[in-house]
Amino acid sequence: MRSRPLALIACSMAALTAAFVMSNVVHAQSNPQQAAAKSTAAAAPAPKRDLTGVWQLQGGDGGAQPIAEDKAMPPMTPWAKVKYDAQKPGYGSRGAAGGNDPILQCDPIGFPRIMLMPTPNELLQTPGRTIQFWEREHEWRTIWTDGRPFPTDPDPAWYGYSIGHWESDDTFVVESMGFNDKTWLGPTGYPHSEDMRVVERYRRVDHDTISYDMTVTDPKAYTKPVVTPHRVMKLKSAEEISEQPCVWSQENEFAQRIRNPATPQPAK
């Protein structure tokens, strides 16, 4: 028992040190220019108006990331709160085994949630459009760059309708609308409505790095825009996008052999 006070002291000191270190990390991450300046030391300069390549979202311990931390989410409308309470996620502060995440039955992950996946995406530019492939789901979208406006009454879609433009030689801005309300904003179960609009900014800060920011505006669901945390994507030059569909028969077999046995049965 003599070692306990020593361990407590060590734990407290370590926790303080860790907090100090982490606060510096958080601070560095919250300052994209600083972070960018650091990474430019090694990487070649960014090519102009070019995002072509295979990119991987950084951070989140390699797992799916929440759209934003709970404390950073704006207040929900009563409409959204009803949905939120009904959505039982497997991740985050409300995470529990089982649940009703739609992707457990291979529903499309949808946009913008698919941007929060750790698996890579590939951007390809061609006149009039940029194509984005996602390894997860083996899914893709067109980002129109031919100057067209949004359609006036698009059918609600899992991946919406996207138009993009170069705001400067290094920054590509994508606006998206036309979503259905069946997808979650991320693995922690935040809802959105069909009115959702998403603005993304891809800033290529150097050859190997995209500084990525996303804002979700959905007045039917949130009283203010959801400003997501600043994120970074890294170029994976040697990577090929591989096939990762959600295959219902295989997912179902997985559920029967692994997910369900690992899920506590409700008390009788």
Next chain:
Amino acid sequence: MNLRLAVFLFLFAGLLLVCGPVWAHHGNAAYDETHWITISGTVTEFVWSNPHCQIFVDVKDDKGKVVNWAIESQSPGIMRRNSWTRTSLQPGDQITVTLAPAKNGAPVGFSGNADGKVIFADGRVLKMNNR
């Protein structure tokens, strides 16, 4: 380096070892990612499928009773990035797996993040956390 600093660093490193899995936790709620365990046994099946590969291993418990463990792994694309192939495991192979066990006590676990690994009979180690 003075002694007190050395002791502090030693304890801090120990704390990191203990707390690391907690920080690594990303909410895979069915599994206890704070208590990783290691099992050894004989592969019965290796399922190479989307979105989750699966490893099944017969493990003998203390009393000699054989329990078939089911291990959630990553997708084939992620597995390949970690040097796995669809033939990496064959029935009969002897392996040792570090995994986060199911909280409900079932012989099920998750080996797909930074703390998980598979050690082959010849000593090779493969992980599955590089996306």
